[in-house]
Amino acid sequence: MGFTKTPGWLDWYENPSLPSFKLPKGAVDAHCHVFGPGVEFPYAPERKYTPCDASKKQLFALRDHLGFSRNVVVQATCHGSDNSALVDALQSSGGQARGVATIRRSITDQELQHLDAIGVRGVRFNFVKRLVDFTPKEELMEIATRISRMGWHVVIYFEAIDLPELWDFFTSLPTIVVVDHMGRPDVSKSVNGPEFGLFIKLMHEHPNIWSKVTCPERLSISGPKALDDEHKAYLDVIPFARYIVEHFPDRVTWGTDWPHPNLKDHMPDDGLLVDWIPHIAPTAELQQQLLVENPMRLYWPEEYKK
Numbered sequence: 533m534g535f536t537k538t539p540g541w542l543d544w545y546e547n548p549s550l551p552s553f554k555l556p557k558g559a560v561d562a563h564c565h566v567f568g569p570g571v572e573f574p575y576a577p578e579r580k581y582t583p584c585d586a587s588k589k590q591l592f593a594l595r596d597h598l599g600f601s602r603n604v605v606v607q608a609t610c611h612g613s614d615n616s617a618l619v620d621a622l623q624s625s626g627g628q629a630r631g632v633a634t635i636r637r638s639i640t641d642q643e644l645q646h647l648d649a650i651g652v653r654g655v656r657f658n659f660v661k662r663l664v665d666f667t668p669k670e671e672l673m674e675i676a677t678r679i680s681r682m683g684w685h686v687v688i689y690f691e692a693i694d695l696p697e698l699w700d701f702f703t704s705l706p707t708i709v710v711v712d713h714m715g716r717p718d719v720s721k722s723v724n725g726p727e728f729g730l731f732i733k734l735m736h737e738h739p740n741i742w743s744k745v746t747c748p749e750r751l752s753i754s755g756p757k758a759l760d761d762e763h764k765a766y767l768d769v770i771p772f773a774r775y776i777v778e779h780f781p782d783r784v785t786w787g788t789d790w791p792h793p794n795l796k797d798h799m800p801d802d803g804l805l806v807d808w809i810p811h812i813a814p815t816a817e818l819q820q821q822l823l824v825e826n827p828m829r830l831y832w833p834e835e836y837k838k
C-alpha cells in the first residue's frame with residue numbers, strides 16, 4: 533500500500549555532517565524513531581500525520597556515521613499501537629537497540645513477555661493533543677502498574693502548559709518516568725520563570741522522574757544559525773537543557789529524535805545536533821553520564837557496571 537506524505541512534510545537530512553564533538557565510547561542515541569517503510573509496516577489508520585519512510589537500515593547507518601553505539605527506538609504515533617516496525621528494528625539490531633512501545637490495555641501477558649524478550653523496556657504515554665486521541669488515565673495507570681512489575685518505565689510526552697493538570701497523574705506513576713524533550717518548555721520565557729520552574733520542581737520532588745534533554749531543533753525560536761561568537765546553534769535552548777543536566781546529572785538522557793517528525797521550518801543536520809551536546813553537558817564526566825551511564829542503566833542494566 534502506498535502512502536502520501538502529509539503536505540509540507542520535511543524529509544530527514546540526507547548527508548549529515550561529521551560531528552566535531554567525539555562521542556564517548558558506547559554512547560546511546562536514546563530517542564529516535566523508525567517510520568515504516570509503509571509498504572512493509574503500514575501506518576496506523578488513526579494517525580495524525582503520514583511521514584516519509586525512515587527505515588531501520590537508515591537509522592543504523594546514521595548511528596554509525598555519528599559515532600553512536602546503540603539506539604533506543606521510541607514508538608511514534610504514526611504507527612499507533614502496532615509495534616511491528618519497532619520490533620523488526622530491535623530484532624535486526626544485533627542487540628544494539630532497545631525500545632519504548634505503545635500498548636493498549638488489551639495486550640496479553642504473553643505479548644508483553646514477547647516484547648520484553650525482544651528488548652522493549654518502556655511504554656510511551658502521549659498527551660500532545662495534535663498527535664493522539666485521548667486515552668483515559670485509568671487505562672494508562674493499569675498499563676503502568678503492569679509494566680512496572682516487569683522493571684519497565686514510562687515515557688511521557690506533553691506540552692509545558694499542560695503540566696499543572698497532569699501533575700497528579702505523573703507523580704502517582706509507580707515506576708521510573710522519563711519526560712520527552714524537557715516537557716517542551718517555551719524557550720521564549722525565562723529559564724528562571726514559573727513555567728520551567730514547575731518542571732524543575734517536578735524533578736526535584738520526584739527522584740523517579742528523568743528527562744531527555746532533547747530536541748533543540750523543535751524547541752528553538754532562534755534556530756540553527758549561530759547567534760554568538762562560539763558558533764552555538766539553538767542558542768536559546770541551551771540554558772534549559774544545561775540547567776537540567778547540571779542539576780540532575782544521573783537522570784538525563786540524550787537522543788537525536790531522527791527522523792524529526794512534524795518540523796515545519798527546517799530539518800536539522802544531525803551532525804550539528806551532536807555538536808550541540810558539549811554546550812549542555814560541558815564536562816567529560818557529565819557527557820559520560822548523559823550519553824553512556826544513564827541510558828545503559830535504564831535500557832541495558834544487565835551490562836551496566838559501576
Ligand code: 0GY
Pocket residue numbers: 565607608609610663712789792793794
Ligand atoms: C518526537 C516528537 C513528535 C512526534 C512524535 O510519536 C510521534 O509522533 O513523537 C512531535 O511531533 O512533536 O519526539 O518525535
